[in-house]
Amino acid sequence: MIRFENVDKWFGPMQALAGVSGEVGRGEVKVLVGPSGSGKSTLIRTVTRLETIQGGRVLVDGTDVGSRGVDINRLRQRVGFVFQAYNLFPHLSAIGNITLGLTKLRGMGKAEARERGLAELARVGLAEKADEMPGRLSGGQRQRVAIARSLAMDPQVMLFDEPTSALDPEMVGEVLAAMKQLATSGMTMICVTHEMGFAREVADEIWFMEGGAVIERGKPAELTGTSAHSRLQAFLASTSHGGSAA
Amino acid sequence: MLEILENNWLLFLVGQYPHGPLGGLTMTLFMAATALALCFPFAIALALARLSPYRWLRLPATAIVHTVRGLPLIMFIFWTYFVSPLVIGRAVGGVETLVIALVVYEAAYLSEIIRAGIEGLPAGQVEAAKSLGLRYWPTTFKVVLPQALHNMLPSMVSQFVSTIKETSLGYVISAHEVTFAASQVNNVLLTQPFEVYGILALTYFVLCFALTSLARFIERRTSSGRGGAPGVIVAA
Numbered sequence: 001m002i003r004f005e006n007v008d009k010w011f012g013p014m015q016a017l018a019g020v021s022g023e024v025g026r027g028e029v030k031v032l033v034g035p036s037g038s039g040k041s042t043l044i045r046t047v048t049r050l051e052t053i054q055g056g057r058v059l060v061d062g063t064d065v066g067s068r069g070v071d072i073n074r075l076r077q078r079v080g081f082v083f084q085a086y087n088l089f090p091h092l093s094a095i096g097n098i099t100l101g102l103t104k105l106r107g108m109g110k111a112e113a114r115e116r117g118l119a120e121l122a123r124v125g126l127a128e129k130a131d132e133m134p135g136r137l138s139g140g141q142r143q144r145v146a147i148a149r150s151l152a153m154d155p156q157v158m159l160f161d162e163p164t165s166a167l168d169p170e171m172v173g174e175v176l177a178a179m180k181q182l183a184t185s186g187m188t189m190i191c192v193t194h195e196m197g198f199a200r201e202v203a204d205e206i207w208f209m210e211g212g213a214v215i216e217r218g219k220p221a222e223l224t225g226t227s228a229h230s231r232l233q234a235f236l237a238s239t240s241h242g243g244s245a246a
Numbered sequence: 247m248l249e250i251l252e253n254n255w256l257l258f259l260v261g262q263y264p265h266g267p268l269g270g271l272t273m274t275l276f277m278a279a280t281a282l283a284l285c286f287p288f289a290i291a292l293a294l295a296r297l298s299p300y301r302w303l304r305l306p307a308t309a310i311v312h313t314v315r316g317l318p319l320i321m322f323i324f325w326t327y328f329v330s331p332l333v334i335g336r337a338v339g340g341v342e343t344l345v346i347a348l349v350v351y352e353a354a355y356l357s358e359i360i361r362a363g364i365e366g367l368p369a370g371q372v373e374a375a376k377s378l379g380l381r382y383w384p385t386t387f388k389v390v391l392p393q394a395l396h397n398m399l400p401s402m403v404s405q406f407v408s409t410i411k412e413t414s415l416g417y418v419i420s421a422h423e424v425t426f427a428a429s430q431v432n433n434v435l436l437t438q439p440f441e442v443y444g445i446l447a448l449t450y451f452v453l454c455f456a457l458t459s460l461a462r463f464i465e466r467r468t469s470s471g472r473g474g475a476p477g478v479i480v481a482a
Contacts, residue, residue, distance in 0.1 A: 050373055077379035087374035091392045100388060101378040146374075153378060 008055030080150030140171030269422030
């Protein structure tokens, strides 16, 4: 589904990604963990060309994301992206955020788009907030609207860039619940997160990144079990909150 | 001073209308509003060109903006006044001349306000739009500009205030606006220039102060209206 082949990315003199390779199969959930600046976010941003790369290839369903001929906007419609800062459009209501893509890209009429949008909001438990402006929603609600906005485009893959890091602790659960539900429904997902509970529950594999490279990968049980001597384990021990939140 | 106002208030307000062309304060406001409205699409185009990734759009737009901002408005008024008859083959009235000159001039200034408004948006807004698969135009017109223009409303009111004051230069080409009306009154009275132009100054001041206050009011409302900026993380 998604393949990274020796991906190199430079920010000026700083190498953000150094020869990252890996594959995410259909229906798989990968969790990316690592210290800040290790390249996790940059890696998933290369999937929809929010970051261009200088070496290697990123393939989505066999299509080279970086090639000149690719219709990047079409590809982006198939790959949902959820941001740490939600990035809801503040001038549009919750439902307006969702219907924008449907009316502009899917050619839906207003009524049809609204119906679809309401269904997506119901899926994340926010149907009654459809006409609220984002400014009046809590952080957790905003992030769930953002997830609904991505899901409305019927993506084949969902990318999550630290979706709970900006949230107050009491709101993390509601967003994780929405993500777990999505994972169990068979969605292909790459999640950058430090929520190890979430990783243990739904991840098929954890990739531990450091210095722009994936230095360790394995099943959650192998990497985080009590007998494991993994780099991930050491990293989690070094972060004071033991891996509940980043 | 009151007596002057009592005898001439209609001239100050509408010029010689209905016995002659519309003028006075009404014309001042009309010209300022028209110029600002007409320059708006040009200003947006200039701002977008200035922010374009394409050099062939960015460079000329930047050159235009810098050239216009580096010249006094009265140059544009004179050029329009003397050149446009050559171009269209007939004399052009003061009002039209002033409006055309103001459109060119204000487009450059307004475009900088719009550019700042666009650049002031969090980068995540465009990224979110891109991630949905939206192309440049829907992203610009449905996501970027509505927010940028909303945030810029106070600056645009301030720009309107500057434009109102700039219309007074129309006096030199006999555009019938409020400064022209004041000079007509002064020409009749001859001996009371301080009072006449005092009234004129007061008129501008009251109008502009009211609008500036409005701008401040809008500014307060826009910063609180949407509950802060939800696109920005306050504490991560």
